Amino acid sequence: MQTSSSLSSSSSDSKPQMKEHCDHQVDCLKMIQLILDGEATDQQLARLKANLVSCQPCIQMYHLEQEVKELLTKRMEKKCCPEQLVATIKSKILTFS
Amino acid sequence: MSDTPTRDDQDRTGMPDHGMPDHGGPSGPDHLLPDGGPVDQPSADTPARRYTDEQKYQVFNKEFMPHIDSMYNFAFRLTTDEDDANDLVQDTYLKAFRFISSFEQGTNAKAWLFRILKNSFINDYRKKSKEPAKVDYQDVETTYNSEDAESEHTVDLRAESVSDLIGDEVATALNSLPVDFRTVIILCDIEGFTYEEMAKILDIPIGTVRSRLHRARNLLKEKLRDYASSMGYNEESEE
Ligand SMILES: [Zn+2]
Numbered sequence: 001m002q003t004s005s006s007l008s009s010s011s012s013d014s015k016p017q018m019k020e021h022c023d024h025q026v027d028c029l030k031m032i033q034l035i036l037d038g039e040a041t042d043q044q045l046a047r048l049k050a051n052l053v054s055c056q057p058c059i060q061m062y063h064l065e066q067e068v069k070e071l072l073t074k075r076m077e078k079k080c081c082p083e084q085l086v087a088t089i090k091s092k093i094l095t096f097s
Numbered sequence: 098m099s100d101t102p103t104r105d106d107q108d109r110t111g112m113p114d115h116g117m118p119d120h121g122g123p124s125g126p127d128h129l130l131p132d133g134g135p136v137d138q139p140s141a142d143t144p145a146r147r148y149t150d151e152q153k154y155q156v157f158n159k160e161f162m163p164h165i166d167s168m169y170n171f172a173f174r175l176t177t178d179e180d181d182a183n184d185l186v187q188d189t190y191l192k193a194f195r196f197i198s199s200f201e202q203g204t205n206a207k208a209w210l211f212r213i214l215k216n217s218f219i220n221d222y223r224k225k226s227k228e229p230a231k232v233d234y235q236d237v238e239t240t241y242n243s244e245d246a247e248s249e250h251t252v253d254l255r256a257e258s259v260s261d262l263i264g265d266e267v268a269t270a271l272n273s274l275p276v277d278f279r280t281v282i283i284l285c286d287i288e289g290f291t292y293e294e295m296a297k298i299l300d301i302p303i304g305t306v307r308s309r310l311h312r313a314r315n316l317l318k319e320k321l322r323d324y325a326s327s328m329g330y331n332e333e334s335e336e
Binding site for chain 2: 025026029030033034037038039060061063064065066067068069071072073075076077078079080081082085086088089092093096
């Protein structure tokens with residue numbers, strides 16, 4: 001599949017056995033989320049890197065989490081505050097002091 | 098900063114009543130309060146700033162106003178209603194001004210403001226919301242907060258299955274989540290707060306932030322999966 005090729009390109013020749021089943025999928029998922037949130041330790045980062053060349057479920061989870069984050073950040077509209085409200089707030093605080 | 102009257106005179110100028118807003122007071126968000134602890138005493142542990150009136154307006158305009166679009170977006174995602182978002186943002190900014198002496202210049206204004214908005218939402222809006230809150234925070238906590246295997250799982254879904262969803266569909270899926278799950282996703286993924294900042298905004302331990310996010314994302318993925326399959330975006334069409 002095309003999605004994993006970029007991540008495992010360095011190993012295309014030797015082809016380490018790719019796990020089709022992950023024994024600690026929930027823990028792996030939690031780690032992936034920490035990494036994408038920028039909250040992971042170096043140790044966790046290293047472990048994920050290893051998983052991304054050897055564990056098919058981890059690769060898929062990684063892509064999915066990344067995709068969902070992108071849907072939220074890039075596709076959803078960001079509402080801007082109406083000008084009218086900005087003006088109202090500014091005028092209201094002037095009457096405070 | 099040292100020649101202003103008493104703290105009381107300053108803090109309470111212009112306040113309609115003496116009490117702090119119910120859990121709406123922006124006590125220093127830099128102080129991580131214990132879960133469920135009192136959060137409504139702005140100056141109990143944070144020394145009040147003695148801002149002059151001029152300084153107050155300066156802080157307000159330079160540190161608070163730049164976040165107004167993010168605040169509005171947050172309010173809109175919480176209330177899913179433009180009028181409610183308007184009211185919520187206005188209330189929050191007026192509260193922020195009223196309690197400006199408990200804000201320390203140069204600290205994290207965005208987190209401080211988000212915390213006030215979140216508290217105002219819980220205390221004022223969820224009660225009088227047109228559609229009564231679908232799920233109560235408390236219910237959610239007891240239903241999902243146990244560390245049981247049932248709530249910890251992975252969702253069987255491929256990235257390709259959801260990659261064609263449009264913004265409105267993602268928003269609908271997000272809106273269908275119970276509000277405190279929606280909240281952590283907004284704060285983390287949309288606003289980019291760190292776990293530590295989120296813990297302070299939400300008054301919960303970091304461990305709870307982490308597990309709530311994990312559950313929120315599982316729920317969101319389930320919604321996205323439902324959406325994608327009902328829209329006919331499925332793996333077959335990708336191959
Ligand atoms: Zn794995």
